[in-house]
Amino acid sequence: MTITITLNSSFALDESSGLQTPSTLTDTGNDVAVSSLPSAFSTRLTDLGVSMTYPTDIGVGQSAVNMINIANTGPLDTIGFSDLTGGALDGEASGITTTENEAVYLWSDSNNQIVLGKTASDEIVFAVYMQSSANSDGTTGLQLWSVTFEPLKHPDATNPDDQVDLLKYVAVTATGALSFDFNTLPSGQNLFGTVAKDSNSAGIIVIGELPVLNADGTYSNVSDTINTSKGGGPTTIGIDNQMFDPGDGAYFTYVSDIVNNYLSGASGGLTQNEADDADNIQYTGGLVDSTGGFFQVSQVQGNTGGTAQISTFEWSTAYTGRNFVSHLGDGTAVNITDVRVLSSTGVLLEEQAAGGGAPSTDTAGIAVTYSGGVATVSGLQAGYRVEWDTDGNHNQTLIHDLEGKFDVGRFGVNEADVSTKALTGKVLVDDDGPTIGPIANSLVDYAAGATTNPAVTLNGDANTDGSAVYRITSFTTSLTVNGVSLVGQNTGTTVYYFHDETGGTAGTYDPGVDTLYYTLSLDQTGAGAYTFTVNNAPAAPPLTFGFDSLPSGQNLFGTVAASSTAPGIIVIGELPVLNADGTYSNTSDTINTSKGGGPTTIGVDNQMFDVGDGAYFTYVQNIDARYLSGVSGGLTQNEADDADNILYGSLKEENGAFFVVSQVQGNTGGTAEISAFDWSTAYQARNFTSNLGNGTHVDITDVRVYSSTGTLLEEQGTSGTAAPNDPNIEVSIVNGIATVSGLQAGYKVAWDTNGTHNQVLVHDLAGKFDIGGFGLEQAQVTPDQELDFTAQIKDGDLDPATSTFKVYIDGNHDGLFNGLAV
Numbered sequence: 126m127t128i129t130i131t132l133n134s135s136f137a138l139d140e141s142s143g144l145q146t147p148s149t150l151t152d153t154g155n156d157v158a159v160s161s162l163p164s165a166f167s168t169r170l171t172d173l174g175v176s177m178t179y180p181t182d183i184g185v186g187q188s189a190v191n192m193i194n195i196a197n198t199g200p201l202d203t204i205g206f207s208d209l210t211g212g213a214l215d216g217e218a219s220g221i222t223t224t225e226n227e228a229v230y231l232w233s234d235s236n237n238q239i240v241l242g243k244t245a246s247d248e249i250v251f252a253v254y255m256q257s258s259a260n261s262d263g264t265t266g267l268q269l270w271s272v273t274f275e276p277l278k279h280p281d282a283t284n285p286d287d288q289v290d291l292l293k294y295v296a297v298t299a300t301g302a303l304s305f306d307f308n309t310l311p312s313g314q315n316l317f318g319t320v321a322k323d324s325n326s327a328g329i330i331v332i333g334e335l336p337v338l339n340a341d342g343t344y345s346n347v348s349d350t351i352n353t354s355k356g357g358g359p360t361t362i363g364i365d366n367q368m369f370d371p372g373d374g375a376y377f378t379y380v381s382d383i384v385n386n387y388l389s390g391a392s393g394g395l396t397q398n399e400a401d402d403a404d405n406i407q408y409t410g411g412l413v414d415s416t417g418g419f420f421q422v423s424q425v426q427g428n429t430g431g432t433a434q435i436s437t438f439e440w441s442t443a444y445t446g447r448n449f450v451s452h453l454g455d456g457t458a459v460n461i462t463d464v465r466v467l468s469s470t471g472v473l474l475e476e477q478a479a480g481g482g483a484p485s486t487d488t489a490g491i492a493v494t495y496s497g498g499v500a501t502v503s504g505l506q507a508g509y510r511v512e513w514d515t516d517g518n519h520n521q522t523l524i525h526d527l528e529g530k531f532d533v534g535r536f537g538v539n540e541a542d543v544s545t546k547a548l549t550g551k552v553l554v555d556d557d558g559p560t561i562g563p564i565a566n567s568l569v570d571y572a573a574g575a576t577t578n579p580a581v582t583l584n585g586d587a588n589t590d591g592s593a594v595y596r597i598t599s600f601t602t603s604l605t606v607n608g609v610s611l612v613g614q615n616t617g618t619t620v621y622y623f624h625d626e627t628g629g630t631a632g633t634y635d636p637g638v639d640t641l642y643y644t645l646s647l648d649q650t651g652a653g654a655y656t657f658t659v660n661n662a663p664a665a666p667p668l669t670f671g672f673d674s675l676p677s678g679q680n681l682f683g684t685v686a687a688s689s690t691a692p693g694i695i696v697i698g699e700l701p702v703l704n705a706d707g708t709y710s711n712t713s714d715t716i717n718t719s720k721g722g723g724p725t726t727i728g729v730d731n732q733m734f735d736v737g738d739g740a741y742f743t744y745v746q747n748i749d750a751r752y753l754s755g756v757s758g759g760l761t762q763n764e765a766d767d768a769d770n771i772l773y774g775s776l777k778e779e780n781g782a783f784f785v786v787s788q789v790q791g792n793t794g795g796t797a798e799i800s801a802f803d804w805s806t807a808y809q810a811r812n813f814t815s816n817l818g819n820g821t822h823v824d825i826t827d828v829r830v831y832s833s834t835g836t837l838l839e840e841q842g843t844s845g846t847a848a849p850n851d852p853n854i855e856v857s858i859v860n861g862i863a864t865v866s867g868l869q870a871g872y873k874v875a876w877d878t879n880g881t882h883n884q885v886l887v888h889d890l891a892g893k894f895d896i897g898g899f900g901l902e903q904a905q906v907t908p909d910q911e912l913d914f915t916a917q918i919k920d921g922d923l924d925p926a927t928s929t930f931k932v933y934i935d936g937n938h939d940g941l942f943n944g945l946a947v
Contacts, residue, residue: 128195128201128300128301128542128543128544129195129197130193130194130195130297130544130545130546131193131196132546132548133189133191133192133193133194134188134189134551135188135192135550135551136186136187136188136192136269136552137186137288137552137553137554137555138156138183138184138185138186138271138273138553138555139156139554139555140183140276140554140555142183143183143184144156144157144183145184155187156185157184157186158184158185159177159180159181159184159272161185161187162272163254163256163270166239166254166256169234169235169239170252170272173241173249175252176274177274179274179275179276180272180273180274183273185270185271185272186269186270186271186552186554187268187270188268188269188270188552190268191260191266191267192266192268192269192551193266193267193269193297193546194264194265195264195265195266195297195299195544196263196264197301197542201265201300201301202301202302203237203298203299203300204255204257204265204267204299205237205255205297205298206233206237206238206239206240206253206255206296206297207237207295207296207298207545208294208295208296209294209295209296209547210296211296211298211545213233213237214231214232214233214237214295215232215233216230216231216232217230217231218294219242219293219294220290221242221250221277221278221289221291223244223275223277223278224275224277224278227244227248227250228245229242229243229251229277230242230243230244230245231294234252238254238255239252239254239255240252240253240291240292249274250273250274250275250277251272251273251274251291252271252272252274253269253272253291253292253552254270254271255268255269255297256268256269267297269551269552271552271554273554277289277554287555288553288554289555290549290550290552290553291552291553291554292548292551292552293550294549295547295549296547296548297545297546297548298544298545298546299543300543300544301542302539303327303537303542304536304537305320305321305329305535305536306360306534306535307331307353307360307361307362307534307535308355308359310351310353310360310362310389310395311389311395311396311397311400312397313352313397314350314352315350315351315352315353315400316332316336316343316344316348316351316400316401316403317330317331317332317336317403317406318351318353318362318389318395318400319387319388319389320389321383323385323391324382324383324384324385324388325410326381326382327380327381327410327413327538328379328380328381328383328388329377329379329380329536329538330377330378330380330383330406330408330449331362331375331376331377332349332351332375332378332406332453333348333349333350333351333364333373333375334349334373334454335348335374336348336403336450336453337349338450341402342402342403342446342447343402343403344401344403349373349375350364350365351363351364351375352365352366352367354367354532359534359535360534361532361533362375362533362534364526367532368424368530368531368532369433369530369531369532370530371527371528371529371530372526373525373526374434374523374524374525374526375524375533376454376521376523377418377523378520378521379412379413379414379415379520379521379538380408380410380411380413380443380520381409381410381411381412382408383407384407384408384409384751386399386405386407386772387399387406387407393774403449403450404446404447406445406446406449406450407445407446408443408445412440412443412520414518414519414520415518415519415538415539416514416515416517416518416519416539417513417514417538417539418512418513418519418522418537418538418539419510419511419512420433420510420511420524420533420535420536420537421508421509421510422505422511422531422532422533422534423507423508423532423534423535424507424531424532425505425506425507425529425530425531426530427530429529430490430503430504430505430506431505431526431528431530431531432501432502432503432504432527432528432529433501433502433511433525434499434523434524434525434527435461435464435500435501435502435511435513435522435523435524435525436458436498436499436523436525437458437460437461437498437515437519437522437523438454438455438458438520438522439456439517439518439519439521440452440456440521441456454521454523456519456520458498459498459515459516459518459519460498460515460516460517461479461495461499461500461513461515462515462516463477463514464476464477464493464500464502464511464512464514465486465511465513466488466491466502466505466509466510466512467509467510467512468508468509469508469509469510471510473486474488475487475492477493477494479495479498480495488504490504491503491505492504498516503527503528505529505531512539559586559587559593559919559925559926560585560586560918561583561584561585561586561653561928562583562584562585562916562928562929562930563584564581564583564584564655564916564928564929565581565582566930566933566947567930567932567933568942568947569657569659569932569933569934570659570934570935570938571659571662571910571938572659573660573662574658574659575659575662576656576658577655577657577658580648580655581655581656581930582654583595583647583653583654583916583918584652585653585916585918586652586918587918593649593918594649594918594919595618595647595648595649595916595917596617596618596917596919597615597620597645597647597914597917598915598916598917598927599913599915600613600615600620600645600913600914601613601911601912601914604912606642606907606910607663607664607665607666608666609624609663610624610625611624611642611643612625614632614634618646618649619644619645619646619647620644620645620914621634621641621643621644622641622642622643622644623639623640623642624639624640624642626638626639626640640661641661642661643657643660644657644660645912645932646658647916653918655914655916655930657932659934662907664907665905665906665936666905667783667900667903668900668901669899669900670685670686670693670899670900671724671725671898672685672718672724672725672726672727672897672898673720673724673725674754675716675718675727675755675760675765676718676754676760676762676765677720677762678717678718678762679715679716679717679730680716680718680762680766681698681701681709681713681716681768682695682696682697682701682765682768682771683695683696683716683718683754684752684753684760684771684773685754685899686748688753689747689748689749689750689753690747691746692744692777692901693744693745693753693773694742694743694744694745695743695745695771695813696716696727696740696741696742696743697714697716697741697743697771697813697814697817698713698715698729698740698741699729699738699739699888700713701713701714701768701814701817702714703768703811706767707767707768707769707810708767708768709768714729714730714739714740715729715730716728716740717729717730717731717732719895723897724787724898725897726787726788726896726897727740727895727896727897728896729889732895733788733790733893733895734797734887734893734894734895735889735893736889736890736892736893737888737889738888738889739798739888739889740896741817741884741886742782742784742887742899743776743804743813743883743884744776744777744778744779744883744884744901745773745774745775745776746774746776746777747773747774747775748772748774749770749772752764752765752770752771752772768813769810771809771810771813771814772809772810774807775807776804776883778803778881778883779902780877780880780882780903781875781876781877781902781903782875782876782899782900783873783874783875783876783901783902784873784874784898784900785871785872785873785896785897785899785900786868786870786872786873786895787871787895787896787897787898788894788895788897789868789870789892789893790893790894791892791893793867794866794867794868794894795868795891795892795893796864796865796866796868796889796890796891796892797865797888797890798862798887798888798889798890799828799863799865799874799876799886799887799888800818800822800825800861800862800863800885800888801823801824801825801876801878801884801885802818802819802821802823802883802885802886803820803821803823803880803882803884804820804883804884818886820882820883820884822861823861823878823879823881823882824843824860824861824879824880825861825862825863825876825877825878826842826843826861826878827840827843827877828840828841828856828865828874828875828876829874829876830851830854830865830868830872830873831872831874831875832873833870833871833873837849839854839856841858842858843858853867854866854867855867861879863876864890866890868892868894873898875902876902877902906937907936907937908936908937909934909936909937909943910933910934910936911933911934911942912931912933913929913931914930914931914932915927915928916928916929916930933947
């Protein structure tokens, strides 16, 4: 559904006299003779009047045949060189100078098939040519050829192996048609369907011409539906059944960034039930404008073929949800100016422009007519592809069946897809010198004593100059691990990562004073090698949640997490009561957020927990970013009043948790009852509220009460005497439910359970108190970490070469870095 450009290799032209085969520091390119140049390139160079004396001496650069591979499910329109944004090359700086210190600028030539490097006086310094070929798998392969007409200046005078990047600021750009099939749509009968490569790409939303909704946004029994047929061949769509019957129609709307939860085929994407509810028509990237499109018929019924009417519209507003449905077809009408009908093999059968006149291509049995900017195409047969152009941008098309029966197996948007891939680092000019790399990256477990064993080679070679010396020349200078800041110190052959404690020299590792976490050391023998060692690996602290990001005032619920991919909590009153639309009623418990100058606190129905009040805290993963408080575009005060916005990915299991009292009212302190539960189902939206507290009861086995300074005041298990035992605090555990009395401002109450739980109810039995923090006692996972290094080799006459590598530290011990293999 999109153009994919793959760079398979790089190549280099060596400036040394004679042909370097293969050329230095490349695995695919070779210097070849001038006579090897493609005739089209050679002819153009002759026309430009360049001298071939210098390239005859050093040769020209030749890449692999398929150095670049371009694939698209629709037709490709253009392929050529461009700047890094896809624009034309019209004098951009190349970053290259000649040995006479003349700057070289980039210009397109031969319909963007050639890049010329020219000085301000129009002298051609180098040229790169693109030669395309069709591959048997339907992709397009590109081979590149490079020619330099005079020596180029290598900016590092101490480095005879310095490489010059001819195309550092050049890209390859391909344009074509976005093309969508329906393979990922839910099977059967639905209100709508969504199709896109992913949630960050352009896509389409397809819906029947005449949708009719129930009050809850689902389609009624008189509504048009999109029917998906997966009968062995390509997946097709019809209206109300597997075909478009006369009178049926469907709108195709071009959009961007369909919300992943409602994108068909995506992980956690559109389900059959979700595709029945207009509220799930959600996208965030706006509308996609185009001046053309197409659809492809898969099957027809009957002998006469089908007749389709095509109307195009331009919405100025990116409608979503029920507004999407109510505004179908009310955009500005856009005139269709040309229609083409192609066979299943791509042969043009019919082309008719608007305005009358004979078709430019005509096939018996096919006809195209126009009325008021609307096109009608008759004689449709299986496999036919119908393309159209418009006289302005449009972003919605209605395909309406006037006669016969047909289905639709593919839809596309012409000239809406542009893909640009930078060629930085792919077309080089180099010379001889020491070499180093590639250096393999490493994955080391976050555990004291873990190391790269055996050491990892630097793949260094001083070549003819000998006497290699290896050093680290750049490195990640600092990082934070579990809230602890680490400083990096590089001695050249060793890099230390340590926590800079007081009492030592700032920025310098002081053994016996500073806490050493990691060490990277270099071996100077042979090809060189590095060893990375984990010296210290403290566990992650408990995860704590504050309420600063919650909407102010009175709400049904609140969500707290560091991000939509991090663990979080959902807090809601003990007794929520909902209206029919999912909002809370005037008899419902509410979560009240108080931001009175100190830490943000929560209470129930007011700023405190009064006697009889309670709140559920549910531990979850991946709160929907739209309804996560404190993030851009996240939970608003109005959204926090509607249970339908309680959406998240999964439940988080814990063996312990805690809450922190911020304030109490009265002299006797507060008394809280704590009950733990374990849901087996990740209830969402209104089901979340209706299932509060109905999970499996989990016994609390131990309770600890801490002062505001962290001093343990009281600890009580299920049996025995509390130790320590504060006379002003009383803890009891009966039937697995804990009661804690004597709560004062700043107290932290923590508990353990005899199994995992994912929900807790904190209920006020006496006194008044609020809650200013909540956390999970179970140690959290240490995040994976990435350290970047550059290693340098210097040969006997001090010519340098460098290569980079990474060390990944596996914080969660899963053998991956952020879920990816290393």
